[in-house]
Structures are given as structure tokens and as C-alpha cells.
Amino acid sequence: MIGFTIRKLIAAATVLSMLLACPTVLAQEPDGSPIIIPEESPASFLVKGPPKPPRWALEIKAGDFEPDLDEWQTFFGEETSNEIGIAFAYKLKRWLEVGAAVDYIRDKGAGRLPLNGDVGGNVTYNLFPAHVYVLLRGVFHENQRIVPYVGGGFTRAYYRQKIDNQGSRRGETDGEHTRAGLQILLDWIDRDGASGLQSEVGINNTYLILEVKKFSADVEGIELGGESAMIGLLFEF
Numbered sequence: 380m381i382g383f384t385i386r387k388l389i390a391a392a393t394v395l396s397m398l399l400a401c402p403t404v405l406a407q408e409p410d411g412s413p414i415i416i417p418e419e420s421p422a423s424f425l426v427k428g429p430p431k432p433p434r435w436a437l438e439i440k441a442g443d444f445e446p447d448l449d450e451w452q453t454f455f456g457e458e459t460s461n462e463i464g465i466a467f468a469y470k471l472k473r474w475l476e477v478g479a480a481v482d483y484i485r486d487k488g489a490g491r492l493p494l495n496g497d498v499g500g501n502v503t504y505n506l507f508p509a510h511v512y513v514l515l516r517g518v519f520h521e522n523q524r525i526v527p528y529v530g531g532g533f534t535r536a537y538y539r540q541k542i543d544n545q546g547s548r549r550g551e552t553d554g555e556h557t558r559a560g561l562q563i564l565l566d567w568i569d570r571d572g573a574s575g576l577q578s579e580v581g582i583n584n585t586y587l588i589l590e591v592k593k594f595s596a597d598v599e600g601i602e603l604g605g606e607s608a609m610i611g612l613l614f615e616f
Contacts, residue, residue: 432583433470433584433615433616434616435616436466436469436613436614436616437467437614438465438467438611438614439464439611440464440588440612441461441611442462442607443460443461443607443608444460444461444462444482444484445605447595448603454489454502460484460485461486462483462484462607464480464482465481466480468512470615474515474516474517475513475515476530477511477512477514478511478514481509481510482506482508482607483505484504484508485503485505487501488501489501501543502542502543503540504538504539505540506536507538508534508535508536508554508556508594509534509536509537510532510533510534511532513530514528514529515529524564525564526562527559527560527562528561528562529558531555531558533553534553534596534604535551535554536551536594536596536603537550537551538550550598552596552603553596554594555595556592556593557592558590558593559590559592561590562586564584564585564586566585581616583616584613584614585612585614585615587610587611589609590608590611592606593605
């Protein structure tokens, strides 16, 4: 099938080159005189090149965050917290991206008084890790259904902790992160829907994301980071 398509393209290119090279003699009148086709005739058409590869990527993800803090389960009752994130990247190459991302982690638990360790009220914890990263993709051809990737970079973590009947504590600190995962192409499942997204919205490809990530950042010797398992969608445009 591929060979047949290639032969058709070669034949079409050959005919086109002949038409462009000899635009004046395409047919003859009954008396033998040639029919002249002007250069602006519809026969003088242009062949479009291949579509340009996408330059931007948008990720929307959600999953579980497992903190490195030893007493997390003591305070919050579970080993993990909910996490959501969004990322936006520019493609320097098809396999190389630079981007920025923001995650949001939130949990509620029981706070403890600093003097005797007794329960002192409910505690609400919010964490906003902001990342700047470089991403390497194992993409070797268009329409590749599974694309592995790895990345990492700088992290700035913003945190806020509030305990009932006590003050709140907030701050920020620097750290780093690494990430790895798989991007699974969804376009082939619904080709008509994929074509509609491209023509109406400008989205070239849609992927399902499966990702693991680890970030590290500490405040006065207390580790704020941890590991994440995320699932989401990636849109290329």
C-alpha cells in the first residue's frame, strides 16, 4: 500500500513537472494549431508541502502525592495527598522542550500543640511547587503511538499551613525535580475527532500521560518534597 502511494506521488510529480515545463502545448485545434493555456490558468496550481510540526504543548494532570515528611500520616491520617498540575512548553525540536509547570497539593489533618504535642485543632496544608524544566522525548517519527520521556529542572515551592486557634505559617524555598513517563497517542482511536480538533481548534495531537515525578525542597531541615504518580492529557498545537 505504501509503495503504491509512493508510485502515485512520483507519477503526479512527473506530470506536474511536464505541465510546468511545457505550458503552451497541451492540446490541438482541429486544424492542428495548439491551444494556448495562460499561466494563470487553474492548471498552474501549487503543491502544498507537509504540515508543520507542532510548536507548543499543554499538559493537564492529576494524581497522588506521597510526601517525604516522616510524620505526615500521623498528622493527616493518610500516606498520600491529592495533587493537580498544569504545564506549558515550547518545542525547540520535536524531541526537546523547555517549559514551566505549577502543581497544587492540599490536605487537612489534626494539628498538635508545640509544647506537649496534644491535638490542638484542624490543620490545613497547601503546597504550590512551581517548576521550570527541560524535557527529552523519545519520538522518532510522526504518529508514534507511545513516546517515552524524561525531564527535570528547577523548583520553587510555596507553602502555607494553618492550624485552628493558632496562627498560620507560610513561606517559600528552592529545590529541584525530575520526572519521567509515557505519552500515549490517542488520535488513531478517533481519527474523525482528531481531524476536527485540528481544523477547528488547531490541536495537532492528543496524548494520554502516565508520569512519575520527584521533587525536593526543604525549610529549616524539614523536607517539603515527595513523589507523585500522575495521569492526564497532553495537547500539541
